[in-house]
Amino acid sequence: MNRVIESLLSHRTIRAFRPARIDDAQLDAILEAGTRAATSFQPYSFLVIDDPEILEDVAMYNAPIAILVTIDVHRFGRYLELHGASKPTDSPFYLLHAHWDALIALQNVVVAAESLGLGTVFIGRVHSMDLRKPLGLPENVCPAGLVLIGHPTEPSPGRPRYRVPLEAVVHRNRYREPTDEELEAWYGRYKEMFDKHYEALSDEEKEELAAEGIENGLQRFCHLEGTFFREADEATLRNLQHGGFHVADWGTTA
Numbered sequence: 001m002n003r004v005i006e007s008l009l010s011h012r013t014i015r016a017f018r019p020a021r022i023d024d025a026q027l028d029a030i031l032e033a034g035t036r037a038a039t040s041f042q043p044y045s046f047l048v049i050d051d052p053e054i055l056e057d058v059a060m061y062n063a064p065i066a067i068l069v070t071i072d073v074h075r076f077g078r079y080l081e082l083h084g085a086s087k088p089t090d091s092p093f094y095l096l097h098a099h100w101d102a103l104i105a106l107q108n109v110v111v112a113a114e115s116l117g118l119g120t121v122f123i124g125r126v127h128s129m130d131l132r133k134p135l136g137l138p139e140n141v142c143p144a145g146l147v148l149i150g151h152p153t154e155p156s157p158g159r160p161r162y163r164v165p166l167e168a169v170v171h172r173n174r175y176r177e178p179t180d181e182e183l184e185a186w187y188g189r190y191k192e193m194f195d196k197h198y199e200a201l202s203d204e205e206k207e208e209l210a211a212e213g214i215e216n217g218l219q220r221f222c223h224l225e226g227t228f229f230r231e232a233d234e235a236t237l238r239n240l241q242h243g244g245f246h247v248a249d250w251g252t253t254a
């Protein structure tokens with residue numbers, strides 16, 4: 001093993017931070033590490049957020065800093081324009097391409113921060129946040145990922161959280177369909193957790209859910225996730241549109 005792999009293997013999401021600010025030189029190194037990820041002309045921007053008012057809006061937890069990575073086809077597009085050039089970007093392929101670029105840069109930020117003993121947490125709600133005004137995002141710039149970074153209040157517990165075993169996610173040369181027994185073994189602990197949450201509900205809450213056909217923990221989990229996604233979809237589409245990706249107009253060609 002080496003220190004990079006050790007750091008990756010001991011990753012833990014951290015949700016409680018001390019108010020202490022992050023050293024400027026460390027932050028620069030973290031951001032520089034972000035930009036060292038592989039890239040196709042860097043179609044992204046980092047917005048470093050330490051304004052307490054904005055932080056309060058974007059952060060679910062108290063952290064001294066948030067780093068938003070956006071897909072940014074504005075900056076390079078402007079440069080191309082200076083030379084009478086432009087390239088099509090409003091396409092599914094380019095959206096995935098630029099999103100990939102932005103997120104590996106953000107993951108580099110996380111890996112660098114953790115290697116310095118800092119804690120991080122992604123904030124999944126970012127796609128539906130309206131950050132255009134607060135952050136002054138121009139057209140063709142939209143959120144791709146958000147991470148909070150800070151000094152953890154407590155030393156890392158050292159033990160990483162559960163992942164399904166490698167054999168569940170790794171396929172060699174050909175996709176292998178798992179058996180039902182394997183699925184039970186891999187996901188059983190999630191079922192237990194969701195069943196526990198479900199069992200803790202009051203009879204009245206259970207009855208309300210039953211009226212919607214929801215009668216166990218996994219069904220409730222899917223219902224909650226589905227509702228959350230559906231509620232976020234409109235704002236997410238708006239953000240993508242602002243980013244220059246008019247996905248609603250793409251239609252299907254397959």
Ligand SMILES: Cc1cc2nc3c(=O)[nH]c(=O)nc-3n(C[C@H](O)[C@H](O)[C@H](O)COP(=O)(O)O)c2cc1C
Binds near residue numbers: 015125161
């Ligand atoms: C796309 C994505 C979005 C996430 N969003 C949130 C979030 O909004 N709030 C949160 O507390 N954790 C969030 N997380 C962190 C996961 O909850 C965490 O990674 C997971 O529970 C596994 O724990 P670990 O990172 O400590 O191994 C997110 C992770 C990912 C990859």
